[in-house]
Amino acid sequence: MKYETDVVVLGGGGGGMAAAKAADKNGANVILIEREEENGGVLNQCIHNGFGIHYYRKDLTGPEFKETLQEELANTNIKILNSAFVLNVNKDKQLTFVNHKGIHEIKTKALVMATGARERHFNSLAVPGDRVAGIFTAGVAQKYINLQNLKPANSALIVGSGDIGLIMARRLHLEGIEVKGVVEILPYPGGLERNVQQCLRDYNIPLYLSHTVTRVEGNKRLSKVYVSQVDENRQVIPNTEKVFNVDALITSVGLIPLTDPVKFVETGPGFITSNTNQTSEDWIFAAGNCTVVFDLVDYVSREGEKAGKYAALYSQNQYFPEQKVKVKKGKNINILHPMYIDPNERTKLYLRVSKTFKRAEVTVEPLGIKMIEEEARPSEMIEISIKPFKDKNLKEIEVSARELG
Amino acid sequence: MIAVIGSGIVGSLIAREINKYIEDVFIFEARNGIGTGVTKGNSGIIHGGYDDTPGSLRSELCYKGNKLYDEISQELSVEVKRVGSHVVALNEDELKAIDELEERAIQNGVKEYEILDKVELLEMEPNLNKSALKSFYCPIAGVTEPWEVAMQATKSVEINGGKVLKNKKLVEVKKKDNKFELFFEDGSSYIADLVINVAGLYADEVAKLFGDEVPYIFPVKGEYYLLGKDIKYANAVIFPTPSKLTKGCLVVPTVDGGYLAGPTAHGVKSKQDLSTTQEGLLEVREKSLRLVPTLDFSRNVIKTFAGLRPETKEKDFHIDVGGGNVIHVSGIRSPGLTAAPAIAKYVVEYLIQEKLHINLQKRKNYIGQIEKVPHLVEKDYDYWERVIQEDPDAGEMICYCNKITKKEIKEAIKNGARTLDDVKFATRASFGECQGSFCIPKILKIISEETGLKPEEVLQNEKGSWIINSEVRAI
Ligand SMILES: Cc1cc2nc3c(=O)[nH]c(=O)nc-3n(C[C@H](O)[C@H](O)[C@H](O)COP(=O)(O)OP(=O)(O)OC[C@H]3O[C@@H](n4cnc5c(N)ncnc54)[C@H](O)[C@@H]3O)c2cc1C
Ligand SMILES: Cc1cc2nc3c(=O)[nH]c(=O)nc-3n(C[C@H](O)[C@H](O)[C@H](O)COP(=O)(O)OP(=O)(O)OC[C@H]3O[C@@H](n4cnc5c(N)ncnc54)[C@H](O)[C@@H]3O)c2cc1C
Numbered sequence: 001m002k003y004e005t006d007v008v009v010l011g012g013g014g015g016g017m018a019a020a021k022a023a024d025k026n027g028a029n030v031i032l033i034e035r036e037e038e039n040g041g042v043l044n045q046c047i048h049n050g051f052g053i054h055y056y057r058k059d060l061t062g063p064e065f066k067e068t069l070q071e072e073l074a075n076t077n078i079k080i081l082n083s084a085f086v087l088n089v090n091k092d093k094q095l096t097f098v099n100h101k102g103i104h105e106i107k108t109k110a111l112v113m114a115t116g117a118r119e120r121h122f123n124s125l126a127v128p129g130d131r132v133a134g135i136f137t138a139g140v141a142q143k144y145i146n147l148q149n150l151k152p153a154n155s156a157l158i159v160g161s162g163d164i165g166l167i168m169a170r171r172l173h174l175e176g177i178e179v180k181g182v183v184e185i186l187p188y189p190g191g192l193e194r195n196v197q198q199c200l201r202d203y204n205i206p207l208y209l210s211h212t213v214t215r216v217e218g219n220k221r222l223s224k225v226y227v228s229q230v231d232e233n234r235q236v237i238p239n240t241e242k243v244f245n246v247d248a249l250i251t252s253v254g255l256i257p258l259t260d261p262v263k264f265v266e267t268g269p270g271f272i273t274s275n276t277n278q279t280s281e282d283w284i285f286a287a288g289n290c291t292v293v294f295d296l297v298d299y300v301s302r303e304g305e306k307a308g309k310y311a312a313l314y315s316q317n318q319y320f321p322e323q324k325v326k327v328k329k330g331k332n333i334n335i336l337h338p339m340y341i342d343p344n345e346r347t348k349l350y351l352r353v354s355k356t357f358k359r360a361e362v363t364v365e366p367l368g369i370k371m372i373e374e375e376a377r378p379s380e381m382i383e384i385s386i387k388p389f390k391d392k393n394l395k396e397i398e399v400s401a402r403e404l405g
Numbered sequence: 406m407i408a409v410i411g412s413g414i415v416g417s418l419i420a421r422e423i424n425k426y427i428e429d430v431f432i433f434e435a436r437n438g439i440g441t442g443v444t445k446g447n448s449g450i451i452h453g454g455y456d457d458t459p460g461s462l463r464s465e466l467c468y469k470g471n472k473l474y475d476e477i478s479q480e481l482s483v484e485v486k487r488v489g490s491h492v493v494a495l496n497e498d499e500l501k502a503i504d505e506l507e508e509r510a511i512q513n514g515v516k517e518y519e520i521l522d523k524v525e526l527l528e529m530e531p532n533l534n535k536s537a538l539k540s541f542y543c544p545i546a547g548v549t550e551p552w553e554v555a556m557q558a559t560k561s562v563e564i565n566g567g568k569v570l571k572n573k574k575l576v577e578v579k580k581k582d583n584k585f586e587l588f589f590e591d592g593s594s595y596i597a598d599l600v601i602n603v604a605g606l607y608a609d610e611v612a613k614l615f616g617d618e619v620p621y622i623f624p625v626k627g628e629y630y631l632l633g634k635d636i637k638y639a640n641a642v643i644f645p646t647p648s649k650l651t652k653g654c655l656v657v658p659t660v661d662g663g664y665l666a667g668p669t670a671h672g673v674k675s676k677q678d679l680s681t682t683q684e685g686l687l688e689v690r691e692k693s694l695r696l697v698p699t700l701d702f703s704r705n706v707i708k709t710f711a712g713l714r715p716e717t718k719e720k721d722f723h724i725d726v727g728g729g730n731v732i733h734v735s736g737i738r739s740p741g742l743t744a745a746p747a748i749a750k751y752v753v754e755y756l757i758q759e760k761l762h763i764n765l766q767k768r769k770n771y772i773g774q775i776e777k778v779p780h781l782v783e784k785d786y787d788y789w790e791r792v793i794q795e796d797p798d799a800g801e802m803i804c805y806c807n808k809i810t811k812k813e814i815k816e817a818i819k820n821g822a823r824t825l826d827d828v829k830f831a832t833r834a835s836f837g838e839c840q841g842s843f844c845i846p847k848i849l850k851i852i853s854e855e856t857g858l859k860p861e862e863v864l865q866n867e868k869g870s871w872i873i874n875s876e877v878r879a880i
Pocket of ligand 1: 010012015034036039042046048051052085164287289290295296
């Protein structure tokens with residue numbers, strides 16, 4: 001088949017669904033392509049609540065959040081293609097995808113990439129030991145338990161105390177898997193305080209901060225995990241070894257933005273975009289975890305809406321930024337999104353600091369924006385709103401953070 | 406019946422060679438997968454044959470084996486990429502080694518080499534350590550996926566009337582007239598007219614079952630890093646100058662576009678110890694960075710693993726007839742994978758026919774050409790489209806990193822895959838950057854649906870490597 005449209009949205013997670021909705025609302029013909037049988041992306045497997053508090057002002061589970069978005073898509077002209085895998089995107093604005101009916105082409109005017117992220121795998125951490133079964137990423141364990149009704153363990157240790165690790169600790173515990181602890185290399189938990197309380201303390205699951213896994217052992221299936229304490233430089237402190245007898249290690253050690261199959265735009269490692277979600281290729285927009293990894297789906301969907309809107313305007317020749325101001329990472333900033341600003345438009349700036357602060361002052365100069373953040377940590381995204389500043393004639397703005405004495 | 410003990414690259418190619426003459430060949434494999442012994446964990450290099458000790462059996466068979474890979478690649482539909490290799494001298498001291506290699510190459514009759522100066526070398530390998538002075542370049546060196554060769558060779562045996570049996574560990578042998586009665590751990594037994602022992606690390610122990618003594622085998626571990634495809638590090642295989650013991654720690658571009666760094670070489674106690682170690686991995690990083698300083702061990706690592714070399718004091722292959730109609734193919738250390746096709750001919754044409762005086766006639770009904778389930782993403786779209794029209798599964802993507810469809814996975818299962826590793830090594834699904842985070846739960850489900858195994862019965866690889874304990878709750 002050959003298709004022709006104004007906007008293609010690639011990826012049907014929280015980001016892509018919101019993008020499709022907004023592109024449709026802004027008058028574009030839209031095709032949404034998702035490689036899974038169902039839309040929703042990560043939302044499908046997250047059966048806990050905590051989704052939608054900002055976007056829908058309701059506390060929803062992942063599947064409920066998805067269904068709410070799904071309903072919004074139902075009354076539109078958006079063409080949704082599921083079980084469709086995009087193989088190729090070329091510079092002539094052509095996409096090729098495959099599904100069970102064949103190989104198809106789409107000619108489009110604009111594209112929104114909303115391909116999400118993949119989990120960093122334990123294997124890539126090069127932890128010494130035996131090659132054994134029983135080491136799962138949190139996402140795989142979550143799919144087995146929540147989607148396939150399969151129990152992959154009797155007892156487990158969890159590596160990584162981000163929200164995903166914490167939520168999995170509780171999930172496993174509730175399904176009768178003995179969780180012997182959560183190990184975190186940093187001196188503070190990676191996830192939200194409310195999740196530490198509700199997922200660990202409430203169930204007496206120990207949290208080992210400043211600890212790391214040094215060795216895995218087993219005969220075919222995992223039986224032992226060795227854990228040691230680390231110093232400020234993440235170096236193992238001798239004689240602090242603990243051994244956990246578990247048959248599963250569940251790892252949640254980071255997400256990596258997925259930019260496949262678009263190879264020809266600026267990335268680092270996710271798509272680098274402007275505040276209007278435009279990438280270095282002006283017809284390609286990007287939103288959600290394929291740009292930077294967001295804490296909340298609410299941010300992702302908001303970003304998706306923006307990407308969809310500007311992609312739609314672009315496809316109708318109504319959006320051409322005259323100028324892009326570079327956003328520079330200043331002192332103590334680790335993650336920053338977006339990296340460019342069209343000063344005619346409003347901006348939501350998302351950032352992560354690179355270390356912990358008791359009281360941080362985050363500044364955007366020379367715009368004179370100053371914000372105080374109590375207990376700022378790399379694991380919690382900070383959001384800054386910036387008004388249009390087209391009259392200022394700037395080439396570059398800089399974001400930095402410092403401790404307030 | 407002719408029995409081949411061991412389904413590694415050497416055993417399976419020997420079985421295939423015999424099968425050209427005799428239909429009744431059995432491969433008995435102790436493990437739950439084909440080619441999952443030494444053949445699974447190594448550098449995968451088809452060596453040039455220039456550096457083996459002149460006069461050794463290794464030197465006789467390595468160069469020949471290298472040449473035979475063109476035919477193997479074509480007949481078994483396996484990929485062999487002749488990417489070439491450089492042995493790189495990084496300082497004045499190491500230049501001597503280049504001269505020595507040249508002398509050896511001449512003695513071994515290897516003509517395909519060039520000595521490259523710094524400029525030529527860095528032009529071919531821009532990521533190399535800039536202090537490189539010279540290289541011994543061998544354009545016929547290449548890379549392959551050894552387990553794939555073993556799997557395709559065993560498939561060839563099955564297609565030509567032989568049998569390939571897994572979970573058959575030979576534990577006892579009784580001599581009966583001119584024949585052997587073979588007893589396996591699972592209680593079964595078979596009578597064989599001729600036995601070829603190709604048991605890799607265990608070939609010395611298997612020889613003992615026949616009352617024969619072959620050089621004692623001890624395991625020498627080699628640890629590796631596998632790095633991803635997204636950064637280009639090297640075009641050819643990069644060796645340091647060799648030490649007395651090994652060819653050193655290398656950087657190898659793999660067949661599917663990634664890179665190996667390694668191996669180490671340290672003796673270990675157990676023939677089952679495939680663990681990686683802190684020290685070993687550190688050594689790999691340090692040594693390989695010396696060759697290619699841009700290797701990114703902080704962000705580009707896919708996994709680490711280790712393999713065991715079946716080493717002997719003699720450091721040479723020991724391939725000979727034992728007491729009776731049995732041939733021991735033992736001490737098959739590096740370059741065993743390169744030599745394997747030549748070992749197969751040596752066993753059949755020399756040992757069986759000449760030394761054992763068994764007269765063999767080529768079969769008329771032998772099928773030489775073995776197809777592989779095509780990797781659809783590598784085919785052109787018209788071809789793929791036609792396949793989808795016949796089978797919609799060909800349009801369902803399961804492994805997103807390496808782009809493997811449901812059809813390819815189902816074919817692998819049809820061809821005997823039962824475990825996650827069987828599927829992984831047969832199709833490369835779950836072999837990519839995400840290491841199966843997206844596809845393993847789906848593959849487990851497909852195996853279960855296609856074979857009738859319960860999810861609890863689907864293994865990672867060997868007995869004991871369970872994935873699923875039970876249902877979360879009964880439905
Ligand atoms: C375990 C876990 C717990 C979380 N808990 C919370 C929480 O409590 N509250 C909260 O607000 N947020 C939570 N989040 C975060 C939030 O859910 C995610 O950030 C958000 O859903 C990501 O949306 P996305 O659209 O960017 O990516 P995804 O959901 O990953 O969607 C990307 C989609 O693109 C598709 N795709 C990718 N490549 C292709 C291709 N080539 N062809 C076709 N389709 C393709 C994928 O199949 C996928 O459906 C959690 C995340 C996880 C993983
Ligand atoms: C670290 C390392 C790097 C190497 N690099 C290279 C290289 O780059 N190039 C090269 O040419 N060579 C290389 N080699 C050497 C090469 O890998 C081996 O020579 C080759 O794989 C040996 O194959 P095999 O068939 O003899 O052994 P295996 O693959 O071990 O096969 C033997 C089989 O016999 C089975 N078996 C054992 N006992 C029994 C029993 N009692 N009953 C039934 N079955 C049994 C085993 O399970 C096994 O599957 C390397 C080796 C190592 C370890």
